[in-house]
Each structure stands twice: as structure tokens, then as C-alpha cells.
Amino acid sequence: MPSALRIYIGSTAGATAGLCAWFVLGEFNIPWQAFLFFSLLVFLAESFCIDLPKAGAVSITFTIILAAMVLYGPALAALSSVFAAFVWRDMKRGTEPIRWIFNGSQYALSATAAGWTYIATGGVVLTEAGRGFNLMDFPFLLVPISLSVAAFFLTNTLLVSIAIGLAEKMRPLDVWLINVRWAIPNFFTLAPLGLAIAEIFMAAGYIGVVLFFAPVIGARQTFQVCKRRRGTDLGTIQSLIAALEAKDPYTRGHSERVAKLSEIIGKELKLGEEALETLRYAGVLHDIGKVGTARYILRKPGKLNEDELQRIRLHPEAGALILREVSFLSRVVPVIFHHHERYDGTGYIDGIAGDEIPYLARILTVADAYDAMTSPRPYRARLPKDAACQELVDCSGSHFDPKIVEAFLKAIDYSPQALDVPEGQLQFNEV
Ligand SMILES: [Fe+2]
Ligand SMILES: [Fe+2]
Structure with missing residues (x-):
């Protein structure tokens, strides 16, 4: 002192x-x-x-x-x-x-x-x-x-x-x-x-x-x-996250970063404190359902085959099932359930499109994709930030809600015109 x-x-x-x-x-x-x-x-x-x-x-x-x-x-x-x-x-x-x-x-x-x-x-x-x-x-x-x-x-x-x-x-x-x-x-x-x-x-x-x-x-x-009780529930969830991170080294830090990015987008869109809190929880917990996915699939260095893809695609539903039991996280459940829907309706679990997808889930999808692209994966190196932003722009309206991509780019001060990335060169195959 x-x-x-x-x-x-x-x-x-x-x-x-x-x-x-x-x-x-x-x-x-x-x-x-x-x-x-x-x-x-x-x-x-x-x-x-x-x-x-x-x-x-x-x-x-x-x-x-x-x-x-x-x-x-x-x-x-x-x-x-x-x-x-x-x-x-x-x-x-x-x-x-x-x-x-x-x-x-x-x-x-x-x-x-x-x-x-x-x-x-x-x-x-x-x-x-x-x-x-x-x-x-x-x-x-x-x-x-x-x-x-x-x-x-x-x-x-x-x-x-x-x-x-x-x-x-x-x-x-x-x-x-x-x-x-x-x-x-x-x-x-x-x-x-x-x-x-x-x-x-x-x-x-x-x-x-x-x-x-x-x-x-x-x-x-x-x-x-x-x-x-809330503290005990959070403790249980933190152990689940720790279990997932031990199983899948690529998730380490990913969840925290997705939470942060989602919050940045939420603030840009002027969301209230309650929605921002839901986004933070959803970000941290969005891939929690992967605790149920086999370790060899999560760590597989090459491309996944159809059967493995089907299995990993169960994780939003599994995550929602785990969190459904925790009363104070009820608002987080639909966000996690729909975080792999695509704006054009070709995503999963329900294949819903546009405004049918919960607003916060659309935000989480952009944050999740950006972080996945800018982190290394077993089957590819990390993409430079500019290239990842360009991919978000290219997939606006198909994979992502254009308004949310726009808010994200504005929040991180990125201008698409400054880039010259040849179209079709980038691959984005996150699951
Ligand atoms: Fe996911
Ligand atoms: Fe993710």
C-alpha cells in the first residue's frame, strides 16, 4: 500500500x-x-x-x-x-x-x-x-x-x-x-x-x-x-468450455474473440445492453455443442467427408439442448441454434432465410466467419484480415446479412474499395 x-x-x-x-x-x-x-x-x-x-x-x-x-x-x-x-x-x-x-x-x-x-x-x-x-x-x-x-x-x-x-x-x-x-x-x-x-x-x-x-x-x-445458482450454472458451463478447448485446440480463444466481435457489431448497430449481454454469452458458448463431436473429426487435418460433415453440423442443435436447461440463458438458445443459417436459406439447422433468422444469430454468424477465416485451421493457413473482409463483402446477401456486414466493416474501419483481391480466389468452407 x-x-x-x-x-x-x-x-x-x-x-x-x-x-x-x-x-x-x-x-x-x-x-x-x-x-x-x-x-x-x-x-x-x-x-x-x-x-x-x-x-x-x-x-x-x-x-x-x-x-x-x-x-x-x-x-x-x-x-x-x-x-x-x-x-x-x-x-x-x-x-x-x-x-x-x-x-x-x-x-x-x-x-x-x-x-x-x-x-x-x-x-x-x-x-x-x-x-x-x-x-x-x-x-x-x-x-x-x-x-x-x-x-x-x-x-x-x-x-x-x-x-x-x-x-x-x-x-x-x-x-x-x-x-x-x-x-x-x-x-x-x-x-x-x-x-x-x-x-x-x-x-x-x-x-x-x-x-x-x-x-x-x-x-x-x-x-x-x-x-x-447462476454462479453454479456459469461454473458448469465454464467447465464445458474447458472440456471443448481441451478436445479441439482450434476453439481455444475462438469463442472469446467471437464474443468480442459480436459485441463490436452489436454496439455499431446501437443494440441495448440486454442484447449485447446475450451476444457476449452466445459468442462464448456458440460452439459448445462440439463437446459431443468426436475428437478425430475436430482435429482432422484434411477436408471432412460427407458423414463427418453431417456429424459436426449437429453442434448448433446440441449446444441449444445443453443450454436450454439453464434458465438465465434462455435468450441465448435461439442465437446458438441458428448460428449456421445462411441469409439465402441454404444453411443449417432449419434452412431459414433473411429476417426469419434471429437478428442476433445473423450478427454472430458474421463474427464467427470472420474469426474462423482469420485464424489458422488444420486444412488451411489463416487469411489476411483484408482478404477476410473482402470475403464477407463477396458473400453479402448470400451467406451474410448485408446490413450486418456493413456494420461490421464500419466498426473495424474497413473500406472495401481499398482492396484488390481477385474474385473466386478465396475459399470459405467453415462448418
Ligand atoms: Fe459453429
Ligand atoms: Fe465458431
């Missing part, structure tokens, strides 16, 4: 310790029962965060801190926030204490900034005001609450961006723009949950808040179970 980062974390921890000492020893009259309750909630919220599918995690710790702030003011909110340092799985894994210290400190400093902004802009500490928080009060509290959420967000993301910047040797502003900016809507949509907790607390006390959280924890558990 760079020494600048150590000094930075040390300073935030020092500032937090100073603030906490002031809150505890000063004239703040901390209600200790409420402090213990909200500290426990912070600990639970931070420990039971939800992992995001790709990276990172979302927790509702901020909503608890917001509720504590509105109910009891900045001092109690900041003191409870320190408990965000203790995360159950970090404790189990034995993560370095410096990470715990930083997490607790940055939450406490952000809570303090939010609390002071709330009070300074006319926010009311509800338990002191001695009245229930109801919707009639809401418009009047809207400004201080919004400003305190903004203060929390800015302090929190600034402290984290500086830490990442020091660790990764990046400018904190760049870290903020790349990694943090997307969290803005998240903070503002979580804020009403914090207010709901405050209102429940005013109306029904501790028991009300506990009852409120029971279904939230239930939903979170269900989500985690689904995610774990």
Missing part, C-alpha cells in the same frame, strides 16, 4: 476519532438505546449488502444513517455510522484492518457533513420536535433533506475517490467520473426509504422498524440464492 494512502487513511481516521470524542464528551445528550439500535442496523445493512452481477455491491446503510440523522441529529448518525467498519464477511475473511478503518471513517465523516447540512438548512430533529413525521411535513423538509443527501453523496464519493486515486495512481476526478458518478441516482432513490424508516420509527418505535426489515431481508436472501 503506497505511503500516501496510509497517511490519507490515517488522517481520515484521526478526524473521525476527534469528531466522535467531541460527540461523546460534548453536550449532545446521545440517547444510548437508540445509538445501539442504529449501530446494530448499520452493521447488519453493511454486512448484508447485495453483490452486483458484475462488480461491487449495493448496501442500504445510507438509508439507516439518513433515518438516524432525521430522528436524532448529526451526532447520533455519525456515531452509529462508525459501525459500518464492521462487515461480517470481512471479519470472517480477516480483511486488513486498514480497510475497515477507512470504511467506518468515511461513513462517519459523510454522516457528519449530511447532518450539519440538514440542521444548517432548517431541518428538524424529529424526536426533539416531539411530533410525528407525516406527509404534511414533507414539503417543508424536502429542501434540507435533499441538501443533506447531496452533502453525504459528495463527501462519501470524494473520500472514496481520493483513496482509489492514491491506490491506483489516478487523478481523483477521473476516478469520480469513471467509477462513482453512476451512483448519484442510487443515493436519491434510496433517500425515501430512509424517510420511511424514520416515519415508522416515530409511529411504531423499534418494533416497527424491525418488522419493516423482515421482508427486506427475506427478499435479499432470495436474490442471493438466485445469484448463487
Whole structure:
């Protein structure tokens, strides 16, 4: 860990310790029962965060801190926030204490900034005001609450961006723009949950808040179970890919490259994130059905005979059968099933043509063909990129969807006029 980062974390921890000492020893009259309750909630919220599918995690710790702030003011909110340092799985894994210290400190400093902004802009500490928080009060509290959420967000993301910047040797502003900016809507949509907790607390006390959280924890558990299942399914598929790569050395890297190329075409065609994800999975898995093809066929150095061709041509169907069992890959199945159809209807499995072929399958076909042509095969050397592009152009309308070839060539910045490849010289016999 760079020494600048150590000094930075040390300073935030020092500032937090100073603030906490002031809150505890000063004239703040901390209600200790409420402090213990909200500290426990912070600990639970931070420990039971939800992992995001790709990276990172979302927790509702901020909503608890917001509720504590509105109910009891900045001092109690900041003191409870320190408990965000203790995360159950970090404790189990034995993560370095410096990470715990930083997490607790940055939450406490952000809570303090939010609390002071709330009070300074006319926010009311509800338990002191001695009245229930109801919707009639809401418009009047809207400004201080919004400003305190903004203060929390800015302090929190600034402290984290500086830490990442020091660790990764990046400018904190760049870290903020790349990694943090997307969290803005998240903070503002979580804020009403914090207010709901405050209102429940005013109306029904501790028991009300506990009852409120029971279904939230239930939903979170269900989500985690689904995610774990998805992880297991992906693990199984990765072992299948590994088995295929061991059997057919020519597939090694091919699947990954087809996924990448399909995604490039998809982006050029302005597809949405869901379609791009389907393309990535389809690319990686498109030849998975070849696990069922005999090794001698996959590795045969010469041309395949009719019987061998028939057998290898079963792989799109076999792939679709394997993946049909995996629920979250249902959108990938038709793409794989049809990835050897041709635009003029002379392909396989179904021999369908034009727009009957699923759009994503037509994209995958172009990516697959380009990568197959530009990689060496047992029966021929690799084709130069320009020659492969020319082949795509020549087979536009027969083998490939012309719009997709056009998008691909545009995406890789290729201009067909620049080429002078004699027609009929190239052979493209991929199966
Ligand atoms: Fe294939
Ligand atoms: Fe392929």
C-alpha cells in the first residue's frame, strides 16, 4: 500500500476519532438505546449488502444513517455510522484492518457533513420536535433533506475517490467520473426509504422498524440464492468450455474473440445492453455443442467427408439442448441454434432465410466467419484480415446479412474499395 494512502487513511481516521470524542464528551445528550439500535442496523445493512452481477455491491446503510440523522441529529448518525467498519464477511475473511478503518471513517465523516447540512438548512430533529413525521411535513423538509443527501453523496464519493486515486495512481476526478458518478441516482432513490424508516420509527418505535426489515431481508436472501445458482450454472458451463478447448485446440480463444466481435457489431448497430449481454454469452458458448463431436473429426487435418460433415453440423442443435436447461440463458438458445443459417436459406439447422433468422444469430454468424477465416485451421493457413473482409463483402446477401456486414466493416474501419483481391480466389468452407 503506497505511503500516501496510509497517511490519507490515517488522517481520515484521526478526524473521525476527534469528531466522535467531541460527540461523546460534548453536550449532545446521545440517547444510548437508540445509538445501539442504529449501530446494530448499520452493521447488519453493511454486512448484508447485495453483490452486483458484475462488480461491487449495493448496501442500504445510507438509508439507516439518513433515518438516524432525521430522528436524532448529526451526532447520533455519525456515531452509529462508525459501525459500518464492521462487515461480517470481512471479519470472517480477516480483511486488513486498514480497510475497515477507512470504511467506518468515511461513513462517519459523510454522516457528519449530511447532518450539519440538514440542521444548517432548517431541518428538524424529529424526536426533539416531539411530533410525528407525516406527509404534511414533507414539503417543508424536502429542501434540507435533499441538501443533506447531496452533502453525504459528495463527501462519501470524494473520500472514496481520493483513496482509489492514491491506490491506483489516478487523478481523483477521473476516478469520480469513471467509477462513482453512476451512483448519484442510487443515493436519491434510496433517500425515501430512509424517510420511511424514520416515519415508522416515530409511529411504531423499534418494533416497527424491525418488522419493516423482515421482508427486506427475506427478499435479499432470495436474490442471493438466485445469484448463487447462476454462479453454479456459469461454473458448469465454464467447465464445458474447458472440456471443448481441451478436445479441439482450434476453439481455444475462438469463442472469446467471437464474443468480442459480436459485441463490436452489436454496439455499431446501437443494440441495448440486454442484447449485447446475450451476444457476449452466445459468442462464448456458440460452439459448445462440439463437446459431443468426436475428437478425430475436430482435429482432422484434411477436408471432412460427407458423414463427418453431417456429424459436426449437429453442434448448433446440441449446444441449444445443453443450454436450454439453464434458465438465465434462455435468450441465448435461439442465437446458438441458428448460428449456421445462411441469409439465402441454404444453411443449417432449419434452412431459414433473411429476417426469419434471429437478428442476433445473423450478427454472430458474421463474427464467427470472420474469426474462423482469420485464424489458422488444420486444412488451411489463416487469411489476411483484408482478404477476410473482402470475403464477407463477396458473400453479402448470400451467406451474410448485408446490413450486418456493413456494420461490421464500419466498426473495424474497413473500406472495401481499398482492396484488390481477385474474385473466386478465396475459399470459405467453415462448418
Ligand atoms: Fe459453429
Ligand atoms: Fe465458431
